[in-house]
Each structure stands twice: as structure tokens, then as C-alpha cells.
Amino acid sequence: MSLGDPAGIGPEVLVRALADEQVRGVARWRVLGVGSAMHKAAELVGVEPCWWRVPRGSELLETTRSHDVTLVDYEENGEAIVLPRGPSKRGGELSFRFVEDAIAMARRPADNPLHADGIVTGPISKEAWALAGRGKYPGHTELLATRFGAKRHGMMFVSDHLRVILVTAHIPLMEVQHALTIGRIVDTIDLGAEACRSLGIEHPRIAVCGLNPHAGEGGILGDEDQRLIAPAVELARRSGVDASGPFPADTIFREAMPRAGSGGRPARYDLVVAMYHDQGLIPVKLLFRDEAVNVTVGLGAVRTSPDHGTAFDIVGRGVADPGSMRSAMLLAARMAVSRAARRAAH
Numbered sequence: 001m002s003l004g005d006p007a008g009i010g011p012e013v014l015v016r017a018l019a020d021e022q023v024r025g026v027a028r029w030r031v032l033g034v035g036s037a038m039h040k041a042a043e044l045v046g047v048e049p050c051w052w053r054v055p056r057g058s059e060l061l062e063t064t065r066s067h068d069v070t071l072v073d074y075e076e077n078g079e080a081i082v083l084p085r086g087p088s089k090r091g092g093e094l095s096f097r098f099v100e101d102a103i104a105m106a107r108r109p110a111d112n113p114l115h116a117d118g119i120v121t122g123p124i125s126k127e128a129w130a131l132a133g134r135g136k137y138p139g140h141t142e143l144l145a146t147r148f149g150a151k152r153h154g155m156m157f158v159s160d161h162l163r164v165i166l167v168t169a170h171i172p173l174m175e176v177q178h179a180l181t182i183g184r185i186v187d188t189i190d191l192g193a194e195a196c197r198s199l200g201i202e203h204p205r206i207a208v209c210g211l212n213p214h215a216g217e218g219g220i221l222g223d224e225d226q227r228l229i230a231p232a233v234e235l236a237r238r239s240g241v242d243a244s245g246p247f248p249a250d251t252i253f254r255e256a257m258p259r260a261g262s263g264g265r266p267a268r269y270d271l272v273v274a275m276y277h278d279q280g281l282i283p284v285k286l287l288f289r290d291e292a293v294n295v296t297v298g299l300g301a302v303r304t305s306p307d308h309g310t311a312f313d314i315v316g317r318g319v320a321d322p323g324s325m326r327s328a329m330l331l332a333a334r335m336a337v338s339r340a341a342r343r344a345a346h
Contacts, residue, residue: 001329002098003033004122005091007083008310009320011041014122016322019047023326024068026333030105030116032056032098035073036080044318056101062113074098086312092128099124099140103147106301117336118302119144120328123310138170144296144303153298154191157280157307158199158331159288161257163271164280165192165297176276177224180211185232185273186239192271193241195297198338207252207269208233208245209279215246229275249274253283281307290323293331302335304328 004010014031015038017023031038035053042049051069054060061072074094075081083091105116121140129135137143145153156165167188168179189206196204208229210216216225229246236243245252256269274280284292285307292307306324314320 001029001031001033001120002095002102002122003031003037004098005087005095005125005128005310006034006037006081007085007088007091007315008123008125008312009308009315010122010310011037012045012315012318012320013306013322013325014038015042015047015049016045016320017326017329018050018069020326023329024050026330027117027336028065028067029069029329030072031069032072032101033074033122034081034094035071035075036082038071044316065113072101085315087125087128087131089128089131092125092130092132092134095122095124096129096132096134098122099143100147103144106303107148117340118304118332120325120332121303121305122325123306123308125310125312140303140305141169141296144299148299148301150298150300152187152191153296154188154195156192156195156295156297157284157292158295159284159292159327161267162253162284162288162292163192163196163256164253164274164284165195165271166274166277166280168276170277173276173278177211180224180228180275182228182232182235185229185275186235189232189236189241189243189273190239191297192273193236193243195295196270198335198342200338201270203242204270205268206236206241206243206271206273207247207256208243208273209249209252209275210246211275213248213250215248243273244269245273249279257287290321291327292324293328295331295335302332302339304332304335 051071052067053071056072056074102119106119108115141155154165155169193204210225212222216222225246233243233245256272258267259265294305294307296303306328
């Protein structure tokens with residue numbers, strides 16, 4: 001686990017999540033972070049520290065498998081790291097290093113004592129990464145894809161009631177139409193179907209959003225829906241994926257959620273494919289902000305993250321909701337077990 005930016009709410013939501021016995025019990029957690037930030041957050045929210053501290057680089061790290069939670073502390077010589085509230089160069093460099101080291105552990109052989117079966121990343125500040133000279137990567141997803149050499153990858157959001165995957169993610173809105181290709185859309189549909197299967201949905205039903213209002217209204221409001229998206233859906237169907245669309249994005253998300261109440265019907269679709277960041281993320285964060293999980297698909301490794309940011313404005317108030325972090329940790333453990341079972345079966 002990478003702590004995220006130490007000046008953000010990452011430490012607070014993490015210590016709250018670790019206070020849950022269910023979370024602690026599903027895996028052995030190795031937290032890459034800053035000891036003073038963790039202890040300060042624990043004191044703030046009234047949580048008893050439950051981790052065994054090991055300095056980064058210590059040989060003791062190889063013996064931590066007997067502990068439920070190990071904190072790999074990046075503070076040197078026991079000196080507390082003090083950061084300003086908000087994005088900073090040092091906060092960006094630390095949070096970047098946490099992720100780099102987590103990736104290195106996930107890439108180690110399974111029999112290596114430092115191997116990690118999955119990665120859970122705390123919230124980072126993209127501005128802080130830029131201040132630290134790491135602006136080449138707009139976020140976790142791009143860094144992870146580069147380090148794992150993933151030619152096809154995607155950003156997917158998972159909650160108990162809605163799942164969404166993005167065709168394009170961290171690019172300006174004006175560039176979306178130029179980034180969309182039939183192949184990229186097909187790849188995203190395929191990655192989403194595979195991710196659903198890893199979650200136990202063997203035959204996922206997938207709804208694909210249109211790009212334009214009313215999915216182009218037959219070409220009146222733009223031709224991308226018929227020229228790019230419809231052919232991609234057809235190719236996905238020919239490959240055996242149960243995909244449909246393009247659908248108007250302002251209505252399709254309702255069909256991918258179960259209706260409330262005892263007489264409500266189940267969701268018609270198991271996954272929605274959105275063409276760009278806000279098209280997919282607005283419904284997720286509006287309805288399931290404190291429980292949705294960001295999953296990077298296509299890496300060949302498990303990676304999850306809470307669906308919120310650093311929230312510098314509420315740091316120190318003790319009000320950060322740990323729901324999404326808790327869900328990210330539980331889902332990472334579940335996916336790691338599922339992945340191991342599939343490997344064993346083959």
C-alpha cells in the first residue's frame with residue numbers, strides 16, 4: 001500500500017480502515033509511508049496504532065510476513081517529516097516514491113519475501129507530482145501502465161451497484177474526439193469484460209455510451225457514434241462479448257443500476273463503458289463517492305485505489321470518510337485471491 005500524499009487525507013482514511021478487524025484480517029498489509037503522518041492521523045481519530053514499524057531499507061522488512069500490518073517508514077533517523085498543507089515538491093516526491101517502490105514489490109517473483117500480491121494506492125496530488133518533476137505522468141494509471149509495460153490498460157470504477165470503465169481518462173476534453181478509435185474502444189470493452197469476470201461475473205452484459213448528446217441522434221449531432229462506437233460494439237459482439245450501444249449517456253447509467261425496493265428489478269447491464277473521464281465519473285462520484293473503488297485493468301497485476309483525491313481542505317478535521325479506502329483494500333484482497341485461483345486452475 002502506498003500512503004499517498006502525506007499532507008492529504010490518505011493517512012487518516014488508511015488508519016481508520018486498518019482499525020476495522022475485517023480489513024486487517026483479509027491480507028497482510030505493507031504500508032509504504034511516513035510514520036509521523038500515520039501516528040498523527042491515528043491520534044486525531046482516536047485509533048490505536050496497529051502496525052509494526054520498519055525503516056525503509058532495513059533487512060527486517062524481509063521478516064514482516066508474520067505481522068498483519070507493517071509500516072515501511074520513509075522518515076530518516078527518526079526525524080518527523082513536516083509538510084505544508086496543500087501540494088508541495090516534497091509531498092509529491094514522497095508519494096511518487098511510495099508508488100514506485102510498491103510497483104517494484106508487485107513485480108518481484110512470488111517466492112520473494114518482498115513480493116506483493118497487489119497494490120492499493122492512497123490519493124496523490126497531480127500538482128505535487130509536477131512540482132517534484134514527475135509531471136510526465138498525469139496520475140497513477142499512466143505510471144503503472146508504463147512500469148508494467150501494459151499495452152492495453154484502462155481505468156475502471158467498481159461499487160456494489162455500478163461499474164464504469166473509461167475509454168479515455170486524463171486528457172483534455174477537446175482532445176477526446178481525436179483520441180477515440182475503433183480499436184481503442186474495442187480494447188476497453190474487452191478489458192472491462194475481463195475485469196468483470198475477475199469479479200465473479202462470468203457473462204457480463206456491457207452497455208457502451210455514445211460520445212455526443214443522444215448518441216449523435218443518427219448523425220445530426222455528430223458522426224462519431226456511428227462512425228467509431230457502433231463498429232467497435234459490433235466487433236466486440238463478434239468476439240463473443242455481450243456488448244450493446246452506443247446509448248445516450250444521460251440515461252444509460254440508470255439501466256446499469258438495480259432498482260431500489262423489494263419489487264425493484266436487477267440491473268440490466270453489469271458495466272458501462274464511458275468515452276471520457278467526466279462522462280463516467282460524475283454518476284460514480286455523485287452516487288457512490290464513499291464506496292467506489294478505482295481499479296486499473298490490463299496490468300497483469302492487481303491495483304485498486306479510493307475514488308477520491310487528497311482533500312487538502314479537510315485535513316486535520318477528523319471528518320474524512322474511510323469508506324472508499326476500506327472498499328479498495330477489501331477489493332484488492334478479493335481480486336488477488338481470484339487471480340491466484342485462476343492461475344492455479346490453468
